[in-house]
Amino acid sequence: MSAISKTNVAVFVSGSGTNLQAIIDSGIESANIAVVVCNTPGAMAIERAKKHRIPVEIVNSKDFKSREKFERHIVAKIDKYDIGLVVLAGFMRILTPYFINRFRNRIINIHPSLLPSFPGINSVRQALDYGVKQTGCTVHFVGEEVDAGPIILQVAVAVAEEDTENTLLEKVHAQEHSILPEAIRLFCEGKLTLRGKKVLVSS
Numbered sequence: 001m002s003a004i005s006k007t008n009v010a011v012f013v014s015g016s017g018t019n020l021q022a023i024i025d026s027g028i029e030s031a032n033i034a035v036v037v038c039n040t041p042g043a044m045a046i047e048r049a050k051k052h053r054i055p056v057e058i059v060n061s062k063d064f065k066s067r068e069k070f071e072r073h074i075v076a077k078i079d080k081y082d083i084g085l086v087v088l089a090g091f092m093r094i095l096t097p098y099f100i101n102r103f104r105n106r107i108i109n110i111h112p113s114l115l116p117s118f119p120g121i122n123s124v125r126q127a128l129d130y131g132v133k134q135t136g137c138t139v140h141f142v143g144e145e146v147d148a149g150p151i152i153l154q155v156a157v158a159v160a161e162e163d164t165e166n167t168l169l170e171k172v173h174a175q176e177h178s179i180l181p182e183a184i185r186l187f188c189e190g191k192l193t194l195r196g197k198k199v200l201v202s203s
């Protein structure tokens, strides 16, 4: 019986870490959560990682004069983990070309809207204010443009007339917790192929 080869994954977080929890709970066979990187000391995501004995690197973005210095510090910290995939799971920092080149085509992000609609922050609020009948979430590769890289998976969520930002956020989150682990699995099993702006997914 041959052992399944695992890809070392670094999960980057800033806040509550419900997506991190979903990744942990999914127990993806082809992925090893090697390290969690958090830029906000005290974030709930840190506790989630520690509870599962996952190494945590806390690098406070406020301690650095530039984004690139902050990223170089992170890269030095995670070098030893031989990272094959970086997952941005609620990481509230925009990455510079330095970091993107360092992990070119090996960074994925979860975003709470059907991109290219509602990029940036407060996407669920933006969707509600616009009055769309469907919103959702997107997992995409990260390139230089914010919230605009090649799309891996998307799920639509119907907007009900009585939805508030909180109720809609909850529905979107539930879908995020399913497509983010799925995208990680697909990546780690070598099932994603980039063709320009498109991502081909093989089963």
Ligand code: GRF
Pocket (backbone or CB within 6 Å): 013, 014, 015, 016, 017, 018, 019, 020, 089, 090, 091, 110, 111, 112, 173, 176
């Ligand atoms: C998610 O809605 C994700 O789409 C966005 O940040 C949020 C993170 O939530 N990028 P959590 O920390 O995983 O609970």
